[in-house]
Amino acid sequence: MTSLSALAGFVVGAIVMVAVGRPRDRRRSETVENSDTILPAGVASVLAVLPSSAVVLDRDDRVLRASSAARAFGLVKGDHLMAAELLALARQVRRDGEIRESEFEVARHKFGMETTTFAVRVAPLGTHGQVLVLAEDQTERRRVEAVRRDFVANVSHELKTPVGALSLLAETVQDAADDPVAVTRFAGRMQHEAARLTYLVQDLITLSRIQGGEPVPTPGCVPVDEVLHEAIDRCNTKALAKDISLVAGGTEGLRVWGDDELLVTALRNLIDNAVAYSPENTRVVVSARPAGDTVEVSVSDQGIGIPETSQERIFERFFRVDAARSRATGGTGLGLAIVKHVAVAHGGEVTVWSKEGSGSTFTLRLPAFGGTAIAVPSTSIPMEAAK
Numbered sequence: 001m002t003s004l005s006a007l008a009g010f011v012v013g014a015i016v017m018v019a020v021g022r023p024r025d026r027r028r029s030e031t032v033e034n035s036d037t038i039l040p041a042g043v044a045s046v047l048a049v050l051p052s053s054a055v056v057l058d059r060d061d062r063v064l065r066a067s068s069a070a071r072a073f074g075l076v077k078g079d080h081l082m083a084a085e086l087l088a089l090a091r092q093v094r095r096d097g098e099i100r101e102s103e104f105e106v107a108r109h110k111f112g113m114e115t116t117t118f119a120v121r122v123a124p125l126g127t128h129g130q131v132l133v134l135a136e137d138q139t140e141r142r143r144v145e146a147v148r149r150d151f152v153a154n155v156s157h158e159l160k161t162p163v164g165a166l167s168l169l170a171e172t173v174q175d176a177a178d179d180p181v182a183v184t185r186f187a188g189r190m191q192h193e194a195a196r197l198t199y200l201v202q203d204l205i206t207l208s209r210i211q212g213g214e215p216v217p218t219p220g221c222v223p224v225d226e227v228l229h230e231a232i233d234r235c236n237t238k239a240l241a242k243d244i245s246l247v248a249g250g251t252e253g254l255r256v257w258g259d260d261e262l263l264v265t266a267l268r269n270l271i272d273n274a275v276a277y278s279p280e281n282t283r284v285v286v287s288a289r290p291a292g293d294t295v296e297v298s299v300s301d302q303g304i305g306i307p308e309t310s311q312e313r314i315f316e317r318f319f320r321v322d323a324a325r326s327r328a329t330g331g332t333g334l335g336l337a338i339v340k341h342v343a344v345a346h347g348g349e350v351t352v353w354s355k356e357g358s359g360s361t362f363t364l365r366l367p368a369f370g371g372t373a374i375a376v377p378s379t380s381i382p383m384e385a386a387k
């Protein structure tokens with residue numbers, strides 16, 4: 001009995017020891033808790049509200065605390081800091097106590113290989129060799145900067161072409177001062193280049209106004225019929241010159257929620273393109289139809305069509321399937337980018353169906369006024385005259 005109770009005592013003792021650690025170990029773990037594993041007061045609450053990825057390392061480079069963003073970005077796995085560069089920086093900071101800043105990239109597999117760019121700040125924390133690492137994701141900022149740089153380069157190039165042409169033509173006119181026929185011809189070409197410059201600048205202004213992602217400036221109830229007729233009117237001269245008939249069709253009396261002038265601009269760009277990329281003696285049909293909580297406005301042509309491989313890219317600024325052709329037709333390469341931004345600003349979208357050699361249909365999907373597309377007599381709400 002005595003030996004049994006002695007055995008029971010031994011087993012209970014062993015369990016307690018495993019649970020709490022041996023006395024010497026416990027002392028050690030307390031020391032560790034006090035010096036290494038406890039964050040200075042208030043740090044945890046500050047880290048919890050910081051938007052950046054935050055990591056605290058102990059003096060042995062183990063991760064004591066990591067924000068969920070740091071784990072989501074793959075900077076931390078278990079209690080390890082994954083980026084070797086960052087670890088080296090943390091060690092330097094621990095050695096000399098100096099705050100350091102740096103930028104570095106981490107490869108991550110998402111849809112294919114991508115890299116995330118981080119701006120990091122590493123600082124010593126407390127007096128027990130702890131180090132705080134703050135990492136800010138800079139990928140989006142970098143992307144926006146790259147797009148802006150690209151855009152400025154493209155704009156400069158686009159502006160240089162007509163300006164260069166104008167300067168050359170002016171020289172030619174000077175040289176041909178004694179030849180009135182040549183002067184008339186070159187003056188005509190100068191007018192053409194000047195007009196191109198004007199369109200480009202106008203399109204740039206329109207685009208910069210709407211691409212900021214801001215909501216439409218003066219939203220209201222817009223009668224679709226009036227947008228259709230206004231846009232068709234503005235394109236009629238070009239269409240007539242090519243014997244292209246512009247036909248309005250579909251459901252009458254629909255209304256959308258938006259800005260009338262922006263919508264006319266978008267539709268005019270689509271009709272302009274339909275005319276520009278269609279042969280003579282064809283038809284361009286502009287029609288509206290109700291589609292649940294949206295109204296679909298489509299522009300169909302019997303033109304050259306767009307190769308499938310380019311269909312995704314045509315809404316990018318300055319993308320053209322055939323740059324020479326676009327310039328010849330007076331295109332700026334910005335028309336569809338404007339259409340896309342107008343659609344997005346309205347909470348809508350623009351899509352394309354096209355077949356090379358057969359034609360294209362562009363469809364603008366816009367939110368119906370009142371939440372449901374219903375046809376009402378079109379005379380009820382007059383749209384302001386074209387501004």
Ligand code: ADP
Nearest residue numbers: 273274277314320321326331332333334335336
């Ligand atoms: P552009 O001023 O060059 O017309 P857009 O942004 O309006 O610029 O259009 C981009 C490109 O998409 C055009 O250069 C053209 O290649 C193609 N495209 C647009 N609309 C049509 C269309 N209706 N038919 C054929 N190609 C089109």
